[in-house]
Amino acid sequence: EPEVTQTPSHQVTQMGQEVILRCVPISNHLYFYWYRQILGQKVEFLVSFYNNEISEKSEIFDDQFSVERPDGSNFTLKIRSTKLEDSAMYFCASTPSPSDTQYFGPGTRLTVL
Amino acid sequence: QKEVEQNSGPLSVPEGAIASLNCTYSDRGSQSFFWYRQYSGKSPELIMFIYSNGDKEDGRFTAQLNKASQYVSLLIRDSQPSDSATYLCAVLTNDYKLSFGAGTTVTVRA
Numbered sequence: 116e117p118e119v120t121q122t123p124s125h126q127v128t129q130m131g132q133e134v135i136l137r138c139v140p141i142s143n144h145l146y147f148y149w150y151r152q153i154l155g156q157k158v159e160f161l162v163s164f165y166n167n168e169i170s171e172k173s174e175i176f177d178d179q180f181s182v183e184r185p186d187g188s189n190f191t192l193k194i195r196s197t198k199l200e201d202s203a204m205y206f207c208a209s210t211p212s213p214s215d216t217q218y219f220g221p222g223t224r225l226t227v228l
Numbered sequence: 229q230k231e232v233e234q235n236s237g238p239l240s241v242p243e244g245a246i247a248s249l250n251c252t253y254s255d256r257g258s259q260s261f262f263w264y265r266q267y268s269g270k271s272p273e274l275i276m277f278i279y280s281n282g283d284k285e286d287g288r289f290t291a292q293l294n295k296a297s298q299y300v301s302l303l304i305r306d307s308q309p310s311d312s313a314t315y316l317c318a319v320l321t322n323d324y325k326l327s328f329g330a331g332t333t334v335t336v337r338a
Contacts, residue, residue, distance in 0.1 A: 148325070158272060158316065158328040171323045206271050213324035214260060219271040 117141040119220035121207050127226045128197055136192045136223045138207030147190045148208040148217060149182065151175070158206065164190065165213075197227045231255060234317050234329035242337050247304040249332050251317030254298070260320035261293055261300045265313045266331065272316055276302070307336045 120139045128134050140147050149161040163170040164182055181193045190209075194201055204224050208217040235250045253261075260279055264272035278284045278291040278300065290303040300319075304311055314331040321327050 146324075150326070157330045158318075158326075160325040160327070163323075163325055171325055173325075204269075204271075208326075214320065216262065216274055216277055217326055218274070219264075222271045224269075 117143075119207055119209055119218055121205075121220040121223050123223060124221065125224045125226070127228065130199060130227055131196050134194050134197055134225065136194075136205050136207075136225070138190045138192070138209075138220055139188050140190055140207065140209030141218060142188070144209035144211050144218075146170075146210045146213050147184070148210075149192045150206045150208060150219075151203040152206065152222075153200075153203045161192075161205075163213075194225075197225075199227050201225060202227045231321075231327045232317055232319050232329040234315075234332050236330070237332040238335060239332055240335045240337060241307050243307060243309060245307050245336075247307050247311070247334050247336070249302040249304075249315050249317070249334070251300045251302075251329055252298055253300070253317075253319045253327075255319065255321060255327075256295075256298060257322055258319045261291075262318040262320070262326070263289075263291060263300075263302045264316040264318060264328075266316055267313050272318075272328075275315070304334070307334075309336045309338050312336045 147164045152158045162172045204222045207220040210217045262277045263275040276291045278293045288305045292301045314333045317329040318326045
């Protein structure tokens with residue numbers, strides 16, 4: 116069964132450093148998402164992406180964040196200058212159409228020191 | 229105002245019992261509703277989705293939707309220790325993002 120994959124599973128970085136989180140969505144899916152979950156809190160929407168453009172973004176998704184689909188398979192989330200409060204699990208999700216079920220990857224745990 | 233609210237839990241049930249999870253949402257225009265299961269440190273895993281008013285059954289799980297009351301529930305019948313997890317109610321908003329509740333943690337006692 117096709118799955119969303121994410122790398123790395125755990126990323127430790129120093130405050131102020133740039134990180135890139137990678138996702139490979141399910142191959143026939145066209146809509147991609149990033150969510151995050153701070154420890155002990157609820158899952159929060161960050162951004163949706165379709166046809167090489169951001170469709171929606173939350174207020175969390177400020178200028179420090181960017182997304183890209185650099186090739187036909189990868190979908191990346193970049194945080195330019197990490198802050199302590201960026202420490203969280205970051206989940207990528209994909210779906211064939213926006214009203215369909217979103218399937219989540221295993222997540223990347225980001226720890227900012 | 230919180231968009232999606234769940235009964236806070238934690239919910240502890242004996243093995244074989246029914247676990248009942250509740251969720252309310254604020255956006256009356258929402259059309260699609262999902263229950264995800266999340267084990268500690270893992271990603272959300274889809275249990276069920278429901279679009280229409282009424283009940284939808286899948287094995288030991290039954291989802292119930294009442295759009296007039298803006299209420300979604302999940303029943304887990306014959307609860308097993310492996311059902312111990314946090315259950316997330318998620319509502320698809322009009323701009324096609326998932327809005328999650330805080331989750332209800334269920335513990336099934338053997």
